[in-house]
Amino acid sequence: MASLYERLGGEAAVDAAVDIFYRKVLSDDRVNGFFDDVDMEAQAAKQKGFLTMVFGGPNNYTGKDMRDGHKHLVERGLNDSHVDAIVELLGATLKELGVADADIQEVADLANSVRDDVLNR
Amino acid sequence: MAQLKYKDSIYPVTTGSSVLETLLEHGQAIPNNCRAGACHSCLMQATSGNVPDAAQKGLKDSHKARDFFLACVCKPEEDMEVCLPDIEQLKFPAKVSQITKLSNDVVELKIKTQQPVDYFAGQFVTLWRDDELGRNYSLASLPGVDDELIFHIRLIPNGQFTSWVANELKVGDEIFVQEPVGDCFYTQGNPEQNLLLIGTGTGLAPLFGIFRDAIQSGHSGEIHLFHGGLNPSGLYLHDMLSAFAEQHSNFYYHPCVLKAEEGMAKNIVEGDLSKIVSQLIDKPAGWKSYLCGDPEIVKKLRKQIFMAGSNMNDIYSDPFVYT
Ligand SMILES: Cc1cc2nc3c(=O)[nH]c(=O)nc-3n(C[C@H](O)[C@H](O)[C@H](O)COP(=O)(O)OP(=O)(O)OC[C@H]3O[C@@H](n4cnc5c(N)ncnc54)[C@H](O)[C@@H]3O)c2cc1C
Numbered sequence: 394m395a396s397l398y399e400r401l402g403g404e405a406a407v408d409a410a411v412d413i414f415y416r417k418v419l420s421d422d423r424v425n426g427f428f429d430d431v432d433m434e435a436q437a438a439k440q441k442g443f444l445t446m447v448f449g450g451p452n453n454y455t456g457k458d459m460r461d462g463h464k465h466l467v468e469r470g471l472n473d474s475h476v477d478a479i480v481e482l483l484g485a486t487l488k489e490l491g492v493a494d495a496d497i498q499e500v501a502d503l504a505n506s507v508r509d510d511v512l513n514r
Numbered sequence: 515m516a517q518l519k520y521k522d523s524i525y526p527v528t529t530g531s532s533v534l535e536t537l538l539e540h541g542q543a544i545p546n547n548c549r550a551g552a553c554h555s556c557l558m559q560a561t562s563g564n565v566p567d568a569a570q571k572g573l574k575d576s577h578k579a580r581d582f583f584l585a586c587v588c589k590p591e592e593d594m595e596v597c598l599p600d601i602e603q604l605k606f607p608a609k610v611s612q613i614t615k616l617s618n619d620v621v622e623l624k625i626k627t628q629q630p631v632d633y634f635a636g637q638f639v640t641l642w643r644d645d646e647l648g649r650n651y652s653l654a655s656l657p658g659v660d661d662e663l664i665f666h667i668r669l670i671p672n673g674q675f676t677s678w679v680a681n682e683l684k685v686g687d688e689i690f691v692q693e694p695v696g697d698c699f700y701t702q703g704n705p706e707q708n709l710l711l712i713g714t715g716t717g718l719a720p721l722f723g724i725f726r727d728a729i730q731s732g733h734s735g736e737i738h739l740f741h742g743g744l745n746p747s748g749l750y751l752h753d754m755l756s757a758f759a760e761q762h763s764n765f766y767y768h769p770c771v772l773k774a775e776e777g778m779a780k781n782i783v784e785g786d787l788s789k790i791v792s793q794l795i796d797k798p799a800g801w802k803s804y805l806c807g808d809p810e811i812v813k814k815l816r817k818q819i820f821m822a823g824s825n826m827n828d829i830y831s832d833p834f835v836y837t
Contacts, residue, residue, distance in 0.1 A: 412825050419821060433816060435568075437826050 397449035397499050401492060407444045414486040415440050423478040427466050447483065447503045459510035467513045476511060480504050519562075519595040527590050533558065533569075534585035544585060544598070545648070548835035551587035553650045554640065554695055557601070558585045563594030572697060605642060605690045606631075610683060611662055617750035619669045620716060621679065622654075624662040625689055633657055634699035635723025636804070638832065641665070641675070642690035649675040652720035652806065652832060653694065656727055663691065666719040666750070698804055698832040700727040708735045710795055710803040712815055714742040714787065717807020718751065720832055724804055729762060738795060740768045742787040742811070746778040756781060768794065788814055792822065799823030802830070809833035 402409075415437055419425050428436060446452040463471060480501050487497045516527045518536055527536050534556050537544050547555040551571060560581040569588030570578045582599060612624040633639075635656045642648040655664035669676045683689070698720055709728060711721040718741050725737050743749045749769045756779070759767040767781070774784035783790055788811070795801070798819050805812045805819075812833040819829055 412820075415826070416821060416823075419817070433813075433820065434826070 397496060397503075398451075400496060401448050401487075401500075403450065404445075406490070407441055407448060407450065409490060410444055410448075410486050411437060411441050413489060414444065414483060417482040417486060418479070421478060421482060424475050424482075427469065427471065427475070444483075446507075447500050449499070449503060454507075456507075456510040459507050460513050463511045464513055472512065473508070476504075476508050516590040517593045518590060519593070520597065530589060532586050533583075533588040533590060533594070533596060537585070545601075546586060547649075547837055549586045549837065550835050551584050552833060552835045554584065555648065555650075556585040557582055557599060558588075558596050559583070559599040561595045561597055563590065563592055565594070566591060572695065574695065601692070605692045607688055608663065608691050610685050610687045610689060612685060613679075613683065616666065617747050620750045621667050621669065623651075623665045623667055623679065623683075625665075625691070626662050627691065631657075631663060631691070631694065633694035635727040636699035636720040636832075637694040637696040638720065639663070639694050640692035642692065643675060643678055644690075647674055647678075648690075648692065650834075652696075652716075652723075654719040654722045656723050656730070659726070659730070666716045666722070668716040696832060698724070698806065698830045700724050700731065700733075702731055704735075704802075705731070705733050706735045708801045709733070709737045710740075710791075710798055710801050710819070711738065712740040712742070712787070712791060712803070712805050714807035714811050715748065715834075717805075717812075717832070717834060720806050721804060722751070725765065729765065734764060736764050736766065738766045738768060740770060740787065740791055742770045742772075742807075745771050745773045746775050746782060749782065752779060752782075787811065788818055791815065792818060797823060799825075800828075802828045805829065805831040805833075807832075807834055809835050 419428060442452065446454055483504060484497050484501060487500060515529065518525045518527050518533060520537055520542060525536050525540050534544055534546055534549065545555045547553045560583060565581055565583045566588060569583035573582055606627060606629070608625040608627040610623065611626045614622045616622050633653060635653060638650050638652040640648045641651050651665045651667060653663060654666050655662060667676055667679055669680045711725055713721045721739060725739055728737055739755065741749055741755070749771065752769055755767040759765050768790070769779070769782045770787050770790050771782055771784055774782070801824055803819050803824060805815050812831050816829055816831055820826055
């Protein structure tokens with residue numbers, strides 16, 4: 394059976410999802426405060442890395458990267474409720490792209506698997 | 515901690531610091547200006563060690579291949595040895611052929627190089643007064659049509675470079691040009707796509723080349739040019755662009771000012787530029803956008819256009835970053 398990443402459509406699917414996902418993140422008042430001051434292009438590149446990972450694609454993120462990358466945000470109050478919101482927006486993005494519910498769940502599981510690293514605990 | 519070797523000395527790079535910061539901290543003189551990866555003043559070359567991708571964004575392939583990088587956005591992950599490239603190799607002389615006042619504070623500078631220069635309309639160069647003082651200026655000229663390189667330069671009170679242009683530079687003088695760079699230019703292959711061009715002040719310069727390039731290439735989609743000025747006199751090509759719009763059915767010129775004046779031309783709209791844009795172009799999905807000029811306005815418009823549905827990859831920008 395094809396892997397999750399192949400079923401979703403690989404890099405092309407990531408490219409299709411990244412703008413929709415990032416737009417949702419920036420419009421959502423629960424989380425957009427964390428993205429206010431960042432360079433949009435650099436941020437979009439990071440979102441692409443994140444989506445590739447949760448789509449089950451090739452990536453070399455380590456738990457340490459996740460911790461270091463979010464430490465400053467945790468200091469600014471990043472907590473479970475924000476991770477929940479991101480997982481929800483991720484699901485809404487995939488739904489918009491016509492992805493099956495079972496695959497969406499698998500993506501959510503992958504996102505949740507890095508939750509403790511992201512929240513530095 | 516990564517180590518940085520430069521001119522026979524070795525410096526430790528604190529995590530998160532750039533090559534530029536590290537060298538400046540240790541008293542090394544490295545040319546620099548915007549410190550944001552935009553102006554290319556701090557171009558350096560790695561003689562050993564890996565260059566992080568982020569430090570080569572926007573560089574030409576031929577430069578990437580020679581391990582050139584921008585020191586201000588290069589945060590070494592491993593040991594590197596670096597040097598200043600022989601910048602003289604990248605510069606060529608030109609002669610001033612014309613200086614014309616376009617408004618109270620904008621001059622048009624035309625310069626002629628001995629050999630033809632390879633560039634895309636909308637790219638920018640560094641103009642050098644001498645070995646020490648160089649600044650970025652966007653090309654307003656169109657290769658193949660304009661014989662000269664043309665710039666629109668806004669005079670900044672007490673500005674080092676622009677005061678020299680205003681007070682000392684004369685026709686016939688020599689000036690040095692460092693090769694054109696940047697990715698804000700027209701690309702062929704999608705003639706039906708609508709184009710949104712927005713510039714504040716002399717941010718009009720690159721757009722002036724870009725839309726002429728599009729029209730010359732037979733672009734059939736709509737081309738909307740918004741030019742924002744503080745007041746009507748800031749719309750320094752108003753009459754020419756209004757006439758151009760009359761002659762080209764797919765070209766629309768939208769002059770905008772923050773402060774209206776009595777008796778100003780009827781086609782000028784008063785108000786906040788980003789609001790005027792969002793009212794007229796409310797669905798930029800599928801459009802290609804070019805945003806040039808004031809960095810804050812460019813940033814705001816970029817977000818606005820993205821949020822209104824445009825792909826990130828379809829938004830090009832040239833913020834005129836200054837320090
Ligand atoms: C990619 C790029 C393209 C550019 N293209 C153009 C162009 O086509 N036409 C053009 O006119 N300029 C352009 N610029 C800006 C230009 O490079 C210089 O920054 C500008 O001309 C000022 O140079 P100066 O030496 O006269 O002023 P400086 O001596 O560098 O500055 C003097 C003082 O004025 C302030 N200052 C500088 N610029 C501005 C500004 N725009 N608004 C308010 N205060 C300012 C500085 O903070 C400083 O305090 C571009 C910049 C970039 C990065």
